[in-house]
Amino acid sequence: xxxxxxxxxxxxxxxxxxxxxxxxxxxxxxxxxxxxxxxxxxxxxxxxxxxxxxxxxxxxxxxxxxxxxxxxxxxxxxxxxxxxxxxxxxxxxxxxxxxxxxxxxxxxxxxxxxxxxxxxxxxxxxxxxxxxxxxxxxxxxxxxxxxxxxxxxxxxxxxxxxxxxxxxxxxxxxxxxxxxxxxxxxxxxxxxxxxxxxxxxxxxxxxxxxxxxxxxxxxxxxxxxxxxxxxxxxxxxxxxxxxxxxxxxxxxxxxxxxxxxxxxxxxxxxxxxxxxxxxxxxxxxxxxxxxxxxxxxxxxxxxxxxxxxxxxxxxxxxxxxxxxxxxxxxxxxxxxxxxxxxxxxxxxxxxxxxxxxxxxxxxxxxxxxxxxxxxxxxxxxxxxxxxxxxxxxxxxxxxxxxxxxxxxxxxxxxx
Numbered sequence: 001x002x003x004x005x006x007x008x009x010x011x012x013x014x015x016x017x018x019x020x021x022x023x024x025x026x027x028x029x030x031x032x033x034x035x036x037x038x039x040x041x042x043x044x045x046x047x048x049x050x051x052x053x054x055x056x057x058x059x060x061x062x063x064x065x066x067x068x069x070x071x072x073x074x075x076x077x078x079x080x081x082x083x084x085x086x087x088x089x090x091x092x093x094x095x096x097x098x099x100x101x102x103x104x105x106x107x108x109x110x111x112x113x114x115x116x117x118x119x120x121x122x123x124x125x126x127x128x129x130x131x132x133x134x135x136x137x138x139x140x141x142x143x144x145x146x147x148x149x150x151x152x153x154x155x156x157x158x159x160x161x162x163x164x165x166x167x168x169x170x171x172x173x174x175x176x177x178x179x180x181x182x183x184x185x186x187x188x189x190x191x192x193x194x195x196x197x198x199x200x201x202x203x204x205x206x207x208x209x210x211x212x213x214x215x216x217x218x219x220x221x222x223x224x225x226x227x228x229x230x231x232x233x234x235x236x237x238x239x240x241x242x243x244x245x246x247x248x249x250x251x252x253x254x255x256x257x258x259x260x261x262x263x264x265x266x267x268x269x270x271x272x273x274x275x276x277x278x279x280x281x282x283x284x285x286x287x288x289x290x291x292x293x294x295x296x297x298x299x300x301x302x303x304x305x306x307x308x309x310x311x312x313x314x315x316x317x318x319x320x321x322x323x324x325x326x327x328x329x330x331x332x333x334x335x336x337x338x339x340x341x342x343x344x345x346x347x348x349x350x351x352x353x354x355x356x357x358x359x360x361x362x363x364x365x366x367x368x369x370x371x372x373x374x375x376x377x378x379x380x381x382x383x384x385x386x387x388x389x390x391x392x393x394x395x396x397x398x399x400x401x402x403x404x405x406x407x408x409x410x411x412x413x414x415x
Contacts, residue, residue: 005029008104018095018115026051026076029110038095038115051076063088075099079109086118094122141216141237144223147194149174149186152232161216161239163209177206179213193222193233203240215244257331259309260316268330268338272390275342279383286342287350288386290379290397291319291357293335294409299372310367311374318363322356338394347382347414354378354412362410375410377401386415 009030012019018035022028028049035041041057055072059065068087075083079101087095096116103109141158145151151174154166162169162177169176178186182204192199199220208214216237223232255267263271275286293315300308312335319329319337328340339357344350358376365372379400381387386396396415404413 008110015114017117020051020113020115022051022111022113024076024079024109024111035115038117061089061091063090075111087115093117093119139238141235141239143174143235143237144232145174145235146232147190147230149190158237161208161214161237162206163212177208179205179207182206189220190233193220194230196222196230206237214239215241260313260331262316262320262337263328263330265330265332268328268332268340269390271328271340271342272393275340276383276388276390279343285344285346286340286383287344287347287353288381288383288393288397289339289341289350289354289357289412290381290394290401291337291339292377292401292405293361294375294377294405296335296374299374303370307367307370311365311372314365314367315361315374318360319357322360323353338397344382347380350380350382351412351414354380354414358410358412377404377409378412379404380412380414382415 008021012021012030013032015032016034018032018038020028020031020035028051039058040061041054052072055069059068062068071083071085074080080099082098082100084096084098087097089095094117096114096118098114098116100112101109102112138155138157139160141161142153142155143151143158144153151170151172154164154170158169159165174186175183185204189199201217201219203215203217206214206216217240218238219236221234222230223234225231255264255270256262257264272288278284279286296308296311299311312331315337316329316331319339323329323339323341326342328342330338330340332338339353341350341353357378361374361376365374379397379402381393381396381400383393387393400413400415404411407413
């Protein structure tokens with residue numbers, strides 16, 4: 001018996017986790033130091049001390065001491081062959097308790113109790129569960145791929161943004177989401193990740209299901225294994241399509257007339273600045289034509305703004321048809337338009353365009369059930385003779401336009 005007990009005690013003492021051995025009556029036979037440390041038992045427990053006598057010390061540390069006492073009494077009372085449960089402590093620790101009944105030579109029936117501290121594992125599992133819940137509830141697409149570009153993880157946000165279910169896309173190449181003209185961009189990003197370099201947040205275009213283009217902002221981080229080796233890439237993609245469209249709309253309205261789609265006063269100013277720079281550099285000329293519609297207001301007032309707006313759109317289309325692609329037709333507002341002829345060889349070039357505009361605008365307009373007749377007065381200024389800055393050129397063209405009106409309308413007046 002002494003030999004068997006010595007062997008048992010040696011095994012218990014060499015075990016890294018908490019072990020306690022009792023006989024069928026609950027008397028302590030042996031234990032190890034990890035057991036003492038885990039349960040924070042002061043001093044020696046002592047051989048032949050009943051296991052139940054230290055229950056009170058145990059139970060004072062547990063969240064549910066009564067359940068612990070009941071389960072332990074059942075294990076001894078029914079002499080269960082094996083039992084497993086989880087013990088939760090008031091201080092947040094978590095133990096696995098496992099017990100087995102054994103018959104050892106010379107010792108009759110004994111019960112071996114093992115205790116493992118699984119606090120960190122539980123915390124990791126809880127964190128993992130929280131992280132998984134966050135990933136699934138995120139509005140952003142969270143996608144993981146391996147270093148070969150094969151998608152290994154796909155959350156609900158990715159499904160909403162790109163239209164693919166996880167079962168459809170996991171195992172596929174990330175290139176399914178990337179337009180061909182962005183493949184080089186993707187290769188560059190992967191090279192940075194593989195070399196351990198940081199990838200800055202960026203905006204790009206990706207494909208949704210059916211090759212639908214989607215504007216996204218992307219944050220990328222490397223996925224590493226327990227050895228710190230990079231094994232993949234995690235991508236968080238946010239759909240910014242609406243934001244991009246809104247930005248485009250704002251930029252458009254900043255430079256274009258919302259009714260006619262023509263460049264507005266701000267864009268005209270930019271183009272005049274460019275024209276002045278080019279003309280000054282190359283000692284060339286350009287012209288500014290100020291166009292005002294004759295008697296537009298009575299039509300607008302009598303037939304309503306809807307008809308008036310349609311008439312202005314038709315006027316804009318006709319004016320654009322009379323000039324070159326390099327020229328600019330701009331609407332300043334109301335019934336006032338400005339034409340920038342980017343390069344002319346002589347003033348006669350500007351007068352020919354003015355004649356074409358007057359002729360085009362004087363043709364009848366058929367809008368709804370109405371046949372409308374409209375004319376225009378045009379004033380012309382020439383750089384650099386009429387002025388060397390935008391304000392002077394516009395003022396000179398405006399004055400010339402009023403001179404045309406004074407001459408009877410439906411004509412042009414030059415500098």
